[in-house]
Structures are given as structure tokens and as C-alpha cells.
Amino acid sequence: MPELERELRALAAAIDYPPTPDLAGRLIVRAGPARLPLGRTLAVAAVWLALTSAAVLAAARDVADSLRDLQTVSGATIQRVPEPAPQATPRDLEVGPRATLREAAQDVAFHPLVPRIGGGPDEVHVREAPDGGEVSLVYGPRADLPPAITTGLGLLVTEFRGDLAPEYLTKVAPQATTVKRVRVDGDRAVWIAGAPHYFIYGAPGGRIAERDLQVAQNVLLIERGRVLVRMEGAFNRATAVRLAGTLSPFEL
Amino acid sequence: MEDRPLDEAWLLARARGGDEEAYRQVVLRHETIAFRTAWLITRSAADAEEAAQDAFAKAYRTLDRFRPQAPFRPWLLKIVSNEARNRRASAARHERLTARAVEERREDDAVPSPEAALLDSERRQQLLTALDRLGDADRTVIACRYLLELSEAETAAVIGKRPGTVKSRTSRALERLRAELEEADA
Numbered sequence: 001m002p003e004l005e006r007e008l009r010a011l012a013a014a015i016d017y018p019p020t021p022d023l024a025g026r027l028i029v030r031a032g033p034a035r036l037p038l039g040r041t042l043a044v045a046a047v048w049l050a051l052t053s054a055a056v057l058a059a060a061r062d063v064a065d066s067l068r069d070l071q072t073v074s075g076a077t078i079q080r081v082p083e084p085a086p087q088a089t090p091r092d093l094e095v096g097p098r099a100t101l102r103e104a105a106q107d108v109a110f111h112p113l114v115p116r117i118g119g120g121p122d123e124v125h126v127r128e129a130p131d132g133g134e135v136s137l138v139y140g141p142r143a144d145l146p147p148a149i150t151t152g153l154g155l156l157v158t159e160f161r162g163d164l165a166p167e168y169l170t171k172v173a174p175q176a177t178t179v180k181r182v183r184v185d186g187d188r189a190v191w192i193a194g195a196p197h198y199f200i201y202g203a204p205g206g207r208i209a210e211r212d213l214q215v216a217q218n219v220l221l222i223e224r225g226r227v228l229v230r231m232e233g234a235f236n237r238a239t240a241v242r243l244a245g246t247l248s249p250f251e252l
Numbered sequence: 253m254e255d256r257p258l259d260e261a262w263l264l265a266r267a268r269g270g271d272e273e274a275y276r277q278v279v280l281r282h283e284t285i286a287f288r289t290a291w292l293i294t295r296s297a298a299d300a301e302e303a304a305q306d307a308f309a310k311a312y313r314t315l316d317r318f319r320p321q322a323p324f325r326p327w328l329l330k331i332v333s334n335e336a337r338n339r340r341a342s343a344a345r346h347e348r349l350t351a352r353a354v355e356e357r358r359e360d361d362a363v364p365s366p367e368a369a370l371l372d373s374e375r376r377q378q379l380l381t382a383l384d385r386l387g388d389a390d391r392t393v394i395a396c397r398y399l400l401e402l403s404e405a406e407t408a409a410v411i412g413k414r415p416g417t418v419k420s421r422t423s424r425a426l427e428r429l430r431a432e433l434e435e436a437d438a
Contacts, residue, residue, distance in 0.1 A: 004430060008398035011379050015399055016350045018297035020287045023305055024279040109299075110338055161339075186314070225306060225338030249337055251388070 093151065095136035095158070096127025105250050108133030110161050110227045116246035117142070117155070134160040148217045148234045155233045155243070161226045180237070182220075184244040189222040191237045220244055260324060268315045275315075279308050282325060285400065286332045289410060292395045293336035295347045303335035310335070329402070330409035349380045382432035390425035397422050 101124050105112050109132040114120070121137035128134075137157040141147040145154030180191045220231045220240035229247065231240055260281070266274035286307060291300035311318075311331050318327055383391055389411070396407040397418075407422075408415040 004426060004433075005398065007375065007379060008394065009401070011376055012399045012401060014376055017288050018291060018300070018347075020284045021301045021304075023283040023287065023301075023308060024276045026305065111340055186317075225335045226302065227338045 093125075093136070093138070093156070095125035095138070095156075096134065097125060099124050099126045101250055104135045108135055108160075110159070110225075111249035111251070112137075112159055113157075113224060113227065113229055113247040114250050115155075115157065115231075115243045116248070117243065121157075130160050132161040134158060144235065144239050146234045148232070153233065155231060155235070157229065157231050159227055159229045161228065182237070182241055184220075184222055184241055184247075187222055187224055189220055189241075189244065191218075191220050191240060193218045193237065222247075261320060264315065264318070264324060265320065267312065268318075272312075275312055278324070282328055283308075285325070285402075286328060288400060289329055289332050289396075289402075290336040291347075292399065293333060293392060293410075294340050296339070297347065299339040300336065303339050304332055307332040307335045323405070326403075326406045326409040329406050330412070333410040333412065349384055378433060378436060382429055382436060385432050386425065386428060389421075390428050393418070393421050393425045394429060 099107070101112065101114070101121070104124050104126040107126050107128075112135045114137065117139060122140050123138040125136040125138065126133060135158070137155075137159075138153060139145060139155040139157075141152070141154040147154060148156075180193075182189050182191050217232065217234045218236075218240070220237070222229045222231075222244055224247070229244070231244060233240075235243075260278065263274045263278050267278060283304065286304040287300055290303040290307070291297060294300045294303060307328065311328055318324070383394065386394070393407060393411055396402045396410050397404075402410065404418040405415050407418045411418075411421070413421065
């Protein structure tokens with residue numbers, strides 16, 4: 001064996017790794033069926049109640065439908081809330097300052113995932129919030145990416161992480177929304193069509209947070225590890241799934 | 253030790269049927285290599301812990317897609333490395349590779365290598381510094397093959413390449429490591 005390889009094997013015995021945490025001991029909680037813990041269930045229930053008006057609650061059939069429609073997707077609970085979608089209006093995107101992809105990758109605590117679209121994103125934005133940062137990739141309309149009604153964009157990809165509560169993702173969609181579970185390269189994802197305008201997710205620190213969608217038309221939501229990727233636009237599901245399948249980490 | 257593969261296959265079969273205790277035994281066997289693999293990619297103990305923990309949870313949820321006759325470790329390490337890559341911290345926050353004196357071994361370390369004593373502290377530091385200067389891809393393949401002592405199949409799973417390319421990638425990475433060391437000597 002050449003000298004360098006012998007030295008590397010010798011080095012292996014001396015590497016000062018951090019102590020291995022007790023992963024097996026925590027397994028039951030982490031690996032069990034995807035289910036919201038009581039605290040978060042109550043928090044989500046509180047949000048759900050706050051969002052649901054008394055008049056809507058009186059519509060017993062709708063409420064029953066909404067409860068039947070409670071779905072769990074890879075720890076993501078999708079609730080259909082009997083609330084009409086508000087009229088979407090054009091507004092500025094809340095995506096933080098503009099940056100290069102390299103700068104964005106250096107500023108966030110994860111590797112941004114980039115879909116394979118000719119020419120790359122037209123704009124990249126990065127911002128510090130939420131914890132771990134957020135990267136947005138902005139694409140103008142293209143052949144298979146028609147302009148969204150509210151912004152004129154072809155595709156908006158937003159990525160961020162939920163450090164301590166990533167596996168529980170709750171999204172509240174309006175009554176008219178279509179919610180469908182899909183798979184993208186083995187990763188579970190959710191396709192929501194029909195003008196969803198906000199969603200609720202497990203944020204760092206175990207909080208339950210609410211976020212607006214920017215394009216407010218269709219959205220494909222994918223969990224990749226602890227990175228949550230949302231792809232918003234006026235495109236159809238097949239296009240969204242195809243594009244999501246091309247997501248690959250941007251290497252510095 | 254010879255019945256370990258059978259034993260693990262049995263544990264995995266039980267786990268596939270929903271036996272969490274059986275799966276916990278599987279995790280116990282692999283948690284150190286999973287965590288260290290994740291740490292060498294993320295270079296952050298906190299991120300590595302999250303990555304390994306999520307990888308074990310994801311593997312459990314997808315056990316029905318694991319081929320029972322296949323070795324479990326490469327399959328697991330592929331999931332671990334994917335989770336770790338999604339968490340890789342920015343370069344500024346990387347924890348550095350360090351080595352300790354041979355006599356400071358911890359209980360969870362592998363069987364001590366008599367070769368370790370042959371590498372003096374100055375040379376260890378040179379190697380670590382040169383490794384830190386390598387690009388992610390080169391450092392990862394060397395770490396897999398020599399520091400974690402993974403097989404070619406396991407290394408391929410971690411770096412996300414075909415097993416047939418591991419030899420050539422390792423060879424190129426070693427060349428670049430040699431160059432770094434020579435540059436440092438000069």
C-alpha cells in the first residue's frame with residue numbers, strides 16, 4: 001500500500017469526531033408514524049379555529065367535509081378549511097435583496113436546490129428570515145411556464161428550512177383548493193391547485209408559523225431533508241413534478 | 253459475529269412489520285457510522301445529528317422499498333448523505349478536522365489501529381490541513397475510503413456516483429492531496 005494511503009488509514013484512528021449522539025434512544029419519537037405531537041396539535045387547532053369563522057362553523061356539512069379531508073403527507077398535514085379564497089391582487093414579492101446564486105448559497109444554512117431550466121433563474125434573492133435563511137429563484141414566463149395572474153412570473157421557487165420542526169408541515173388551503181399527494185424522486189410532495197394564499201408550517205423552535213404564498217395560484221410543496229421547497233406558478237401539475245425532479249444542489 | 257448479517261436481516265424484517273424495537277437495534281449498530289458520515293459532510297455536529305436522525309426516520313418509513321437481500325449499510329448511508337448535503341453549513345461555520353493523541357481514544361471508537369501510533373503529531377496535522385484544503389468532492393471520497401473505511405459500494409452511495417467510478421475518483425483525490433502536501437512542504 002502506498003505511503004500516503006497507509007498514513008490516511010493511521011489518521012483514521014486519531015480523528016477527533018464529536019461524540020455520537022444517542023440516536024437509537026430517540027428513535028421511537030422520530031421514526032413513528034407521522035403525527036403531530038399534542039402541543040403542536042393544539043397550536044394547529046387554535047390556528048384552525050381562528051381561521052374558521054362562526055358562520056362557516058355553522059355549515060356543518062362543510063366542516064364535516066373539511067375534517068374528512070384532513071390528510072397527512074410525510075408528516076405534513078393538509079387541512080381544507082372552508083374559507084373562501086380572497087381576491088388576489090398584484091403586489092411586490094417579499095423575497096429579500098437580490099444576490100447571486102453563489103452569494104445566496106453562502107448566506108443560508110443549506111444547499112439551495114436549483115431546477116434545470118435553460119438559462120438559470122432570472123433573479124436570485126436571499127434573506128435571513130426564517131432561521132437558516134431563505135433563497136428565492138425567480139423565473140420569467142417561458143414556453144411551459146405561463147405568467148401567473150398576480151405577478152406575471154413563470155415560476156417562483158422558494159426554499160428554507162425548519163430547524164427543529166421540519167417533519168410537521170401544515171398547510172391550510174381554501175375550500176376550493178385541490179390537494180393531491182405526489183412523489184418526486186421518492187420524496188413526498190403535495191400539489192395544491194386553485195389559488196391557495198397562505199400556509200402554516202412547523203418553524204424553528206417548535207413554533208407554528210404562517211407564511212403567505214407569493215404567486216397565489218398553484219404550488220408544489222416538496223420536503224427534501226429539512227429543506228422545504230415550494231414552487232409557485234400558473235403551470236400544471238405535470239410541469240411542476242417534472243421541474244421538481246430536476247432540482248439539484250448548487251455546489252459552491 | 254458471523255451470524256450478524258442474518259441477524260440484521262431478521263431485525264429488518266421485524267422492523268418492516270412495524271417493530272420499532274427491532275429497528276432501534278438496527279440503529280444502534282449503525283448510528284456511529286451514520287453520524288460520522290454526516291459530520292464529515294456537514295462539518296457541524298448539530299447538523300450531522302439532525303441529518304442522521306432524519307435519515308434513520310426516513311429509512312424506517314421507506315423500509316418497504318429496501319431489497320431484503322441487499323446490504324443495509326450502503327442504502328442507509330445514501331439516505332444519510334442526502335440528508336447531510338441538504339444541511340451543509342457555510343464554509344465559515346465548518347468545524348475543522350482535528351486529531352487527538354492516540355492514547356485519548358474514546359470508548360465508541362473502532363478497534364485501535366497499531367498504525368495510529370506510527371503517525372507523529374506533526375504529520376497528522378499536515379494531513380489534516382491538506383485535507384481541509386481539498387474541495388468537498390475530493391475530501392469526501394478520501395474521508396469515506398480512508399477515515400471511515402467504507403467499502404467502494406458504500407462510498408459510491410455516499411458520493412452519489414456509480415461504484416465503478418470510486419477507484420478513479422479516489423485516485424484523483426489522492427493525487428490532489430499529494431500536491432497539497434508537497435506544496436505545504438515547499
